[in-house]
Amino acid sequence: MRKPPEGLFARLLDGLTDTCTLVLDQDQRITYANLAFLKHFGLEWQRIARKPCSQLGTPFTSAQSERLGFCPTELGPYYPGRTILTREQGGRKLFYEVTFYQPSDDDAGPWTVCTFRDVTHRFNLESQLRRLDELERNLIQASMDGIIVNDLLGNILIFNQGAARILGYSPDEVIGKINVNRLYPPGVAHEIKQKIYSPEFTGPGMLENYETSVRRRDGTLAPIWLSARILHEGDREVGIVGFFRDLSERKRLEEDLLRSERLASLGKMVAHISHEIKNPLTTIGGFAGQLERLADLPDEARHKLKLIRQEVQRLEKFLGDLGTFTRATPARKVLSDMPALIREVAELMEAGFKERGIAFQLQAPENLDRFYFDPEQFRRVLINLFKNAQEAMPQGGTLTVGLELLQDQVRLTVADTGHGIPPEHLEFLFTPFFSTKEGGTGLGLTICRGLIEQHQGTIGMDSEVNRGTTCIIHLPLGNTP
Secondary structure, eight states: OOOOOOOOOHHHHOOOOOSSEEEETTTTEEEEHHHHHHHHHHHHHHHTTTBBBBGOOEEEEEETTOEESOSSSSOOOOOSSOOEEEEEETEEEEEEEEEOOOEETTEEEEEEEEEEEOHHHHHHHHHHHHHHHHHHHHHHHSSSSSSEEEEETBBBBEEOHEHHHHHOHHHHTTTTTTTTGGGTTTTHHHHHHHHHHTTTTBTTTTEEEEEEEEOOOOSSSEEEEEEEEEEEEETTEEEEEEEEEEHHHHHHHHHHHHHHHHHHHHHHHHHHHHHHHHHHHHHHHHHHHHHHHHOOOHHHHHHHHHHHHHHHHHHHHHHHHHHHHHHOOOOOOOEHHHHHEEEEHHHTTTTOOOOOOOOEEEEEOOOOOOOOOHHHHHHHHHHHHHHHHHHOTTTEEEEEEEEEEETTTEEEEEEEOOOOOOHHHHTTSTTTTSSTTTTTTHHHHHHHHHHHHHHTTTTEEETTTTTTEEEEEETTTTTTO
């Protein structure tokens, strides 16, 4: 009959049910094995008592794929403090947390306590949790929507690739470093939090399909559609998760549709007005020209007739611009040479440049191949931009046109060294009928934008007062007829 050694410590070991315990003497002979050990490994005390532990075989495998038995390969206070070994049984892999410990060193020499805990269930649960956690992370990262999780203080804990794409930050720049309040315009984050807790919206603790805006890394605002929920651990609130979708493209399409509808209505009205006005204008201009050519006409009268003729021409140009603005002509794209077109337009305006003392420069890469665009439409764009630059430099300056290849795009810049545009006017430059020039129609840049958008391109302005203005155009190289 198995009889445990004397002492409280041994009796405690014998009472353990979830830990298999083996005690060895200094010669690594088995002096004690608790009931849990014998039952778990299917052994009988009479067969193993006082036997070398090496006779129990090597049923375990280490993480390094070594075959190991029940005996420690080294002796020490802890060898090792804790390790994981595996064992095959009935086609299953079992996992054990193993420790070897020397509690004392008496006259009989050191004796070693070996413990084996079956942690297979815990290990499998942890593996499943790791797999679920990995799946959850992959789902979060793969989402096209932005997902941000922050604690109750606003510290960002999760920032997925969708959020990075919309906001322009990398996750490393945000997680643990930026408060969520910085991602919104002033006061908006606090307002959203109030709405999450308010029963007046979706319900306390959540907010559904709320339209607001976030601040990108470059400072610009992006319209989003936000849903948010409070996160709990039991009854305790621990944070907030927000799901948001970029509405920039939808807003752009809505604005384009609204603009198209307005232009269609305006186009009908303009066609009627132009018909009713052009004929009288032609008559007025024709008679003014005839009277101006009379030989005995006083100088003052001749000057007034000249003014009448000039105003008629200005009105005719305005009606022409208005017609172009309201009647979008499809782009007729052909394989064309952009640098050659730029030189052609610069040569056309060379006299005006020289008169004002303006130097012209073209900076273009030699490897820029011809690509598809409508040369007539772009001739209008370049003439308009060159005229604007010329009028911005009445005392002379430099007009620099640059072309640059950007992967699948061409970047065209038109930069002057003129008086610049005040910041408060920049956002209105492409608004119809807005002009900073005396006598300007306010349609030139609007028409340019429409022509460039027909090429799936973009146009923008960067300006600094007393330093000059740069117009930036991006055109896709993939344009086809």
